[in-house]
Amino acid sequence: MPDWIDACHVDDIETEEVIRFDHADRTYAIYHAPDDAFYCTSGLCTHEDVHLADGLVMDFEIECPKHSAVFDYRSGEVLSPPACINLKTYPTKIEDGRVWVNLR
Template identity: 40%
Template sequence: MGEVDAQGQSQVWVAAIRAADLAPNDATRIQHNQSCIALYNLDGRFYATAGICTHAHAFLSEGYINGQTIECPLHQGLFHIPTGKPLSPPVTEALKTYQTKIEQGTVYVLVDGG
């Protein structure tokens, strides 16, 4: 079940995790092709962003979640999870965000390529 983004790139929904396996206000890391993706459960709403901090190589899934923000575990920069927007130094570059959906208890992420 593929789609095409605004730039004409093909996109595909990939099964990431069973929704029940990611506790509320927690995150996990998934890998799809060459992409590291962080998947978040914010009180039952699932979000996905690039999994590596834009400032330095740190896995955001290992960071601290507070409300709708993730704190990078390396230098404590904050990102807004739903939008990927940087909120505090040293981070200045936004995270790529991905659409998510839940079907039959599985969380899917819309990723580039196949």
């Protein structure tokens, strides 16, 4: 698998929103932060494998749609239970208006 994967166009994600990105049988979540940066985490809540792309983004946090666990999507850190395992995070970069994610 190549190091950097073309995930989406920057315009595909509104500010303070999240989209689902599937690649190689895995699910990821890509976020457009209020500071105009882009972030990527594993796409499933660590509590019960619910898709985070269906959750609520507020500032730099994602709230799981099922049991309301909250994570800081910049670091993957759990901020509120019931989740107790941090999300895995992945580096992103912007080139030619595209969001690239390093999934290694």
